[in-house]
Amino acid sequence: MAGRREAPLMRGGGGGGQTLSRGSRIAAAVVVGVTLGCLCAFLYPDGLLSRVPDTAIHWPRRADSVACDTSREVANLKSQLLSMERKNAEFRKQINELSMKLQLVGQGKDEVLYKAGPFGTVKALRTNPTITPDLSINHRLAKILEQVAVKKELIVALANSNVKEMLQMWFTNIKRVGISNYLVVALDDSIESFCKSNGVPVYRRDPDDGIDNIGKTGGNHAISGLKFRILREFLQLGYSVLLSDIDIIFFQNPFDHLYRDSDVESMSDGHNNMTAYGFNDVFDEPSMGWARYAHTMRIWVYNSGFFFIRPTIPSIELLDRVAGRLSREPKSWDQAVFNEELFFPSHPGYEGLHASKRTMDIYLFMNSKVLFKTVRKDARLQKLKPVIVHLNYHPDKSDRMKAVIDFYVNGKQNALEHFPDGSE
Numbered sequence: 001m002a003g004r005r006e007a008p009l010m011r012g013g014g015g016g017g018q019t020l021s022r023g024s025r026i027a028a029a030v031v032v033g034v035t036l037g038c039l040c041a042f043l044y045p046d047g048l049l050s051r052v053p054d055t056a057i058h059w060p061r062r063a064d065s066v067a068c069d070t071s072r073e074v075a076n077l078k079s080q081l082l083s084m085e086r087k088n089a090e091f092r093k094q095i096n097e098l099s100m101k102l103q104l105v106g107q108g109k110d111e112v113l114y115k116a117g118p119f120g121t122v123k124a125l126r127t128n129p130t131i132t133p134d135l136s137i138n139h140r141l142a143k144i145l146e147q148v149a150v151k152k153e154l155i156v157a158l159a160n161s162n163v164k165e166m167l168q169m170w171f172t173n174i175k176r177v178g179i180s181n182y183l184v185v186a187l188d189d190s191i192e193s194f195c196k197s198n199g200v201p202v203y204r205r206d207p208d209d210g211i212d213n214i215g216k217t218g219g220n221h222a223i224s225g226l227k228f229r230i231l232r233e234f235l236q237l238g239y240s241v242l243l244s245d246i247d248i249i250f251f252q253n254p255f256d257h258l259y260r261d262s263d264v265e266s267m268s269d270g271h272n273n274m275t276a277y278g279f280n281d282v283f284d285e286p287s288m289g290w291a292r293y294a295h296t297m298r299i300w301v302y303n304s305g306f307f308f309i310r311p312t313i314p315s316i317e318l319l320d321r322v323a324g325r326l327s328r329e330p331k332s333w334d335q336a337v338f339n340e341e342l343f344f345p346s347h348p349g350y351e352g353l354h355a356s357k358r359t360m361d362i363y364l365f366m367n368s369k370v371l372f373k374t375v376r377k378d379a380r381l382q383k384l385k386p387v388i389v390h391l392n393y394h395p396d397k398s399d400r401m402k403a404v405i406d407f408y409v410n411g412k413q414n415a416l417e418h419f420p421d422g423s424e
Helices: 013-043 054-106 139-148 161-177 189-197 209-217 220-236 273-277 286-291 313-328 334-343 368-373 397-408
Strands: 153-159 182-186 202-204 240-244 248-250 264-268 279-284 293-298 302-309 357-359 365-367 388-390
Touching: 139 182, 139 220, 153 161, 153 220, 161 182, 161 189, 161 248, 161 397, 182 189, 189 202, 220 240, 220 302, 220 313, 220 334, 248 397, 264 273, 264 365, 273 279, 302 313, 302 334, 302 388, 313 334, 365 368, 368 388, 368 397
Parallel strands: 153 182, 153 240, 182 202, 264 357, 365 388
Antiparallel strands: 240 302, 248 388, 264 302, 279 293
């Protein structure tokens, strides 16, 4: 036992200072630890180690939910895109209308309203703005048009008792196609009663000696000339009119095939692409030697028996010009005058009409020359379904109208065969 050493705390005398020193060090360590803890708590309130987000921990379980949400978001974005495209189209339309009005306001002024864009991007205004309707022109007609027209558009035909049989074929086929926006302007009492008895929308104008005398007794050309005076009221009331002669058969709704980008859209008397849409016709004059060949532009006339006319200032000016000339030149043919006013340019002593125009598709809006000379002889063209057929080239109108109905409606493939190309 003599060699055993005692533990320091059990030692007496000089061991007390050492024990005090060690206790001081422990206390100091505690103070330092507390101080560092407070400092860390102040500098790093969220802890020294960042917490792993829940989305990272739980993403495998949410995969299906995320996919579903994404699908809904895509559908929602597509819906928003379509909505914005529709709004853009409407804004573009409004911009075009405002631009046209601005151009009209600036007419006759020296100020420049527009700057030209880059090469190949400049386009002139093609569609004139419509007029402000004037309902005071004819309150009775305004009420009728409000009931009959669809989107401010309708088919209008003039008729007297001389054409009752063709008129019946005309409105029977319009009804068969399902067209509701059409109106007959009755030129005598008999036609007014006939239309009412057949459930056909009809309008009888107020008495007017200048129109009534022609309307009751006039032939096709005389009646045709009246329309330019009568249609003016329709346009003044703000309606677009698809003027139709009654020697026309309808097979489709024509309003589904209009462009509405011009003052006048008309069917053509042309019988192929060249004659209907225009071509370069070279005139040969041998006596001129080196300059014997002169290039001319040719187009066959528009048919004044079927055209769509919008309620614009140039359109109303066209009606006024044609009606004025027909009253001053009673022997003139209304179709010739109609085309001269539409196409003749300004030149010394004459100011041309500034109206925009479009030629209708000759196989959709088909004249009878196209049908009997070309279409009925071509197996491929026979399969096409026209919008209308106008029996304008042939005098035996009633018989050919019945045959055309048999061919296109009743499926009789030989219905057109016994007719000659032209008239005999």
